[in-house]
Amino acid sequence: MISAPAGGGATGVRWTVIDGWTLTRRALAHWARRPGEMVAGLLFPVMVVVMMGYLFGGQMDVPGGGDYREFIMPGMFAMTMVFGIEATFAAVAGDAAKGVTDRFRSMPMAPSAVVVGRAAADLLYSVAGLAVMVVCGLAMGWRWHDGVPAALAAFGLLLLLRFALVWPGIYLALLAKGPESLVAVQILVWPVVFLSSALVAPGTMPGWLGAVAEWNPMSATVTACRDLFGDPTVTGTSWAAGHGLLMALAWPLAITAVFLPLSVRRYRDRGR
């Protein structure tokens, strides 16, 4: 929809913030009403990390030396962020299918509030998810070695990745035929997680596959986090592997730059 005229009502930053907050609170109310679902969502990555760390961990050697469980924790943090795209997708596709999205669009609220509220709710949930994983990691012997400021910077990079993934999540959900397409997203997420440096060193993969893994946005965040935490890491051969921190900033910004406008336009032009 074209922008509203001055004095027409719900435009401007103020209503975006107020309406966005109303929708964030809606998500909080969901968690309060369905605590089981929320807890299951928070514990799923814990299950994966325990499986990887203790089932496979015994056989794994970190190429540069170091403890495998400490090696994979930053990868598991990033995995938790990447899995978050499924929650974004499910929430947005559900609203679209039930007509709630169209109801919002027919109301005099700030149009941008719907995506802003979604992003804020998803980030809050991801902060909770990350906190659970950090506790789990600490229990498994993972530590940060280079001080709190560097650790906080790493957590910031992880949340930046999650923030970036809100937008393709919204875009794909508005593009999809219905909430059933969530299965497709769930299937696509796994190769992104495994084809990265999260669990194994890309150097151990066939050459071309290793290159793909090193350029994977998730690998960038994982590599940067390992450096910032002072955890065991792997050295790659590609330019991307050598510039982990830069790529951990560039990838999320690029994803946001592409998909934020796309998702906002998709929302506004729904059913045009």
Add this chain to the structure above:
Amino acid sequence: MTAVAAEGLRKRYGDTEALAGLDLEVPAGSVHGLLGPNGAGKTTAVRVLTTLTRPDGGTATVAGHDVVRDPVRVRARIGLVGQHAAVDEVLSGRQNLVMFGRLYHLGMRAAKKRADELLERFRLTEAADRTAGEYSGGMRRRLDLAAGLILAPPVLFLDEPTTGLDPRGRTEVWEAVRDLVDGGTTVLLTTQYLEEADRLADGISVIDRGRVIAEGSPERLKARIGGDRVDVVVADPEAVAGAAAVVRRVTGAEPDVDEEALRVGAPVSDRAASLTETVRALDAAGVPVADIALRRPTLDEVFLHLTESEEVPA
């Protein structure tokens, strides 16, 4: 006062012309029915009038504001109840109404007060704190209606409000709509159920292929295909053709033949005389008759009649 006015609305989706120059005028305070088969353009019309879809051509004003130039003002004056019960199924009924109230920019206190009023009015007070997903179809629709009425909008759009409801749920929604109209709201209602339009609407626009093909009160539309009808039900399938020939001769009109129901019907001008004559002629022709009756046409017949014969002037 005109609450909804549309002129020459056009909208194309790929090869499909959803709206092909739709004109509409709904007086304030009335209930207007948009009647048409699936794909006639009813929902597209509602989407344009509620600012959800931008028309390719034509103009429309709702509550005095242009839907393309001034969508925000339109949105502040309408309620939309779409084909889905568009409520949050995880939240309670009360939480839904408070959330929508906040999004209509009521303060927290006002939003809560309004939620309580609407829950009371739609008989949802007892279920107010239950999860909306556990409501019956009729209750969810009532909650949906309540959400569309938070600002007491001057114009309310109902897109097939009773589709998928059982008869009890349908009656509940009808009662709610009648209450609204008593309160002065203008209602534009789309429906495939002619009974619904007949019961609720003051005026009806029959839509087919994106255009209005007939307009008027339910009574006028019914009168349009000739007032009363004679209906003959024959005793066996072979007699249908014979009965049709007799009815054609007696009434001078082309009869509607329903092979499955073994029924032949046609409009008549002279009630009693036509009935007597039909009975006599059928008897003389030796057609085995199971039932014969004189009755008012249903809107279904009006509708079929209108959509089948394109020469009917709009």
